Amino acid sequence: MVTIGDVAQAAGVSRSTASYALSGKRTISPEVREKVRQAVEELGYTPNAGARALATSQTRVLGLLGRFLPDEFAPAMLQYILGVTNRARDLGYDTLLVSEEDGYAALTRISDSRMADGFVLLNVAEDDDRLPFLRTARQPGVLIGLPHDTTGVDVFDLDFEATGRVMVDTLSELGHTELILVSQPEHVVQRGGAYVWRLADSARERAAELGITIHTYFGSSTQPAIGDDLHRFLDAHPSATGLLLNNEAAAAALPTVLHQREMSAPRDISVIGRYSDDFARTFSLPYTAIDSAADELGRRAVEQLVARIEHRDAPSTHRVELIPPAIQDRGSIAAPPVHP
Amino acid sequence: MVTIGDVAQAAGVSRSTASYALSGKRTISPEVREKVRQAVEELGYTPNAGARALATSQTRVLGLLGRFLPDEFAPAMLQYILGVTNRARDLGYDTLLVSEEDGYAALTRISDSRMADGFVLLNVAEDDDRLPFLRTARQPGVLIGLPHDTTGVDVFDLDFEATGRVMVDTLSELGHTELILVSQPEHVVQRGGAYVWRLADSARERAAELGITIHTYFGSSTQPAIGDDLHRFLDAHPSATGLLLNNEAAAAALPTVLHQREMSAPRDISVIGRYSDDFARTFSLPYTAIDSAADELGRRAVEQLVARIEHRDAPSTHRVELIPPAIQDRGSIAAPPVHP
DNA sequence: CTGAAAGCGCTTACAG
DNA sequence: CTGAAAGCGCTTACAG
Structure with a gap:
């Protein structure tokens, strides 16, 4: 050579x-x-990258640690990943993608063997087992996803509390007084998907403040179960006029469900979701929705991480940046139907 | 340290x-x-990984080179990626994911700087500009996707020719004599997505052999355009009784389209698709379909690559493995309706 | 069964 | 403005 x-x-x-x-x-x-x-x-x-890394203690590689749980909907993660890898490349870094189940083992391995200059953690859980190590690791780390304890790390996430509030506010302002919220499956929450209850709690809180009713449910993440779920929820609350979806599968199943009930949005029910615009575009997710902002989060996380890597001494305090929800109007919300 | x-x-x-x-x-x-x-x-x-790499000329890293074109449906790629990264980890390798647009630049950079011991190429085009370099690179490479010239590389792909034949055969055996095939958008093909025409050509050929009619179209990859496309195709061929879909967006849009036409599958039309089971499960893709076999392809590619890396001298000839199509029955095909 | 030494290919003080 | 040398942290012939 x-x-x-x-x-x-x-x-x-x-x-x-x-x-x-x-x-x-x-x-x-x-x-x-x-x-x-x-x-x-x-x-x-x-x-030779290895020789350079040895001499400089710099790899120009970022570790991207995802967790892709069997029954979660993984494809949505690709947009975060692409946001990260593309921005990283622009800034002169390559990306080591680690998907192994034991995220703690992965992080310690890559960190201790000096394979990366910093880490982006995806799918961060409320009480993430990777954080204690990350706080003491020699490389800096940024999170995409908001954990309970944010000390010592930079955090980027969609503002799920604001998202819950905005969903309720939007329908409330149109005159709705009874809503149904369908979240992701309960096991997603149990495994640490704090964003699910963060959205749900703030929606409930806001509804209480406004004096309106909200029924909250977990829904399945696969067909045809989620279709049955939706029928059940709608049966249980025939007077509800607004439907909030924090569940991709629900958004995909709803057109058929509404059709079967001879309903349509927004004529009979207003629908507002939370999912990625990309999925909406490819699949038939025809509802007004709040975008996941996946690639923006990936981009921002990398920018912050690289700044930390390249200015280690900068006394900048760690930041928690929550992206405000942006509603993409697809015409599925309106004033509630007037019943004679 | x-x-x-x-x-x-x-x-x-x-x-x-x-x-x-x-x-x-x-x-x-x-x-x-x-x-x-x-x-x-x-x-x-x-x-220290860098020191070890320098001493041994081995990185225990695999380069995974994807191309994620703006208007292609990227999330489907995650299943290949996960197949690769998970199997690689089992075999003791980490994965460098490179998504930059200029795949040739990415490959030469990673290869020449010795950041990886071998390469998995995703989204391989018919006349892929990365192949000439890969053939002479010091590291072995395997492809997921079948190019025109397979010399010097190992190739894994779904057997798209067999897929086209099986789709036609299946409906023909049920008695259908007029079919419509909706492929991915034409620009996907132009950019090298040879699998699209490979499937279409073999479907057409098989139909000719069997003496049945097939109308082939490119469809959009986004909503609502693909819905309009489907209506147009169905309008143009009212006597067609079978629909073949090689287009995820079409499969997602079809339920609504059929509903609008007051049709249902398989009562009025038989539908058979080609998309991933995972998408079917999360989104409402309710049709009998041939699975993309993404993670199996990823797994197999990695196994072959690691074998090559670890037995460089083995005189084994390069292999082209095409996975035979497996039909997942979801009850959307039947004998054609009998018209009075 | 074990040690001293060379070497992998870089970068960066040190010296001029 | 440039060169000779040390050192980064490993592995692996060479020698005993």
């Missing part, structure tokens, strides 16, 4: 000069710089 | 002995082995 020694020899300079000419870390005469540049070109030199 | 020197010192042996005790590459007395083990435990030693 061609090394910096070969480049130096071809350029007729020392290895250190060749190295400096490439890094620009000290002033090099234009002639030498040009000779080195030519040698690099001719020989097709690319620095 | 704790190095193997620290371990050696704590165990009262030389660095080489410590190293051999850990690697097991030469016989070590039980006592020494135990002392080293203890020192590792006490000090919390993890080998």
Whole structure:
């Protein structure tokens, strides 16, 4: 393989000069710089990443730690991942994607073996077992997802509390007084998906403040179970006029369910969801919804992480950034129907 | 940081002995082995990956190169990715995920800088610009996706030709004589998505052999355009009784479209698709379909790649493995309706 | 069965 | 403005 020694020899300079000419870390005469540049070109030199990492203690690699639980809907994670990898590349970093089930083992392995300069954690649980280690790790870490204890880490997430409030406010302002909220399955919450109850709690709270009724349910995450669930919820509350969905499968199943009930949105019921615009576009999720902002979260997380990596000493305090919910109108909400 | 020197010192042996005790590459007395083990435990030693890579020319990292084009449906890719990363981890490898648009640049960068021991290429195009480099690269590579020229690489893919044939055969055997095939958008094909026309061509060929009619179309990949497309196709061929879908968005839109036409499957029309079971489960894709076999392809690709990495000298010839289509019955096909 | 030493390919003080 | 040398933390022939 061609090394910096070969480049130096071809350029007729020392290895250190060749190295400096490439890094620009000290002033090099234009002639030498040009000779080195030519040698690099001719020989097709690319620095050996392992050797560089060893010498500099920098890998220019980011560790991206996801957890993809069997019955969760994993594909939604790809948008976070792409947000991370693309922005990382723009900033000069590659991304090591780790999906193994034992996230703690993965984090310690990558961190202790110095395979990455920093970490992005996906799918952060309320009481995430990776956090204690991350706080003492030599590399900085940012989270996508809000845990209970945010000390020592940077956090980016959709503002799920505001999302719950906005959903209720929006329908309340239109005159609705009885709503149903369908969340993701209970086991998602139990495994630490705090965002689910964060949205639900704030929706309930806001409803209480406004003096309106809200029925909250967990729904299945697969067909056809979620369809049955929806029928059951609608049967149980025939006077409800608004439906809030924090569950992709529910949004996908609802058109058929409404059809079977000879209902349509927003004529008979107003529907507002929380899912990614991309899924809405590919699949038939025709409802007004709050976007997950996945790639924006990925982007922002990486920017913050790289800033920390490259300015370790900066005394900046850790930040928690919650992206405010943005409603994408698809015409599925209106004033409640007037019953004679 | 704790190095193997620290371990050696704590165990009262030389660095080489410590190293051999850990690697097991030469016989070590039980006592020494135990002392080293203890020192590792006490000090919390993890080998530095960069140093090891430099010494051994092995990274224990696999490069996973995807292309995620803006208007393609990216989430489907996650299942391939997870198949790769999970199997890689089982075999002791981590995965560097590279999503940058310029796949050639990505491949040369990772390869030349020795950041990976081998490559898995996703989304391989008919005439993929990464292949010439891959053939001469120092690291072996396997493809998920069948290109025109398969020399020098291992290839894994769903057998799209057999898929097209099976779709036609299945409906033909039930008595259908006029079919419509809705493929992915034309630009997917133009960008190299050879699988699209591979399926379409073999379906057409098979239909010709059987003496039945098939109308083939490209469909949009987003809502609501694909819904309009479907209506148009159905309007154009009112006597068609079978619908073949090689387009996720079409499968998602079809329930509503059929409903609007007061049709149902399989009563009025038989429907058979080609998409992932996972999507079917989460979204409402209620049709009998051939699974994409994404994670199996990812798994198999990694197994082959690791075999090549670890037995470089093995004179095994390169293989092209096409997974035969497996139909998942969801009750959407039957004999064509009998018209009075 | 074990140790001292060389070497992997870089970067970066140190010296001029 | 440039070079010779040390060092990053491993592994592995070489020697005993």
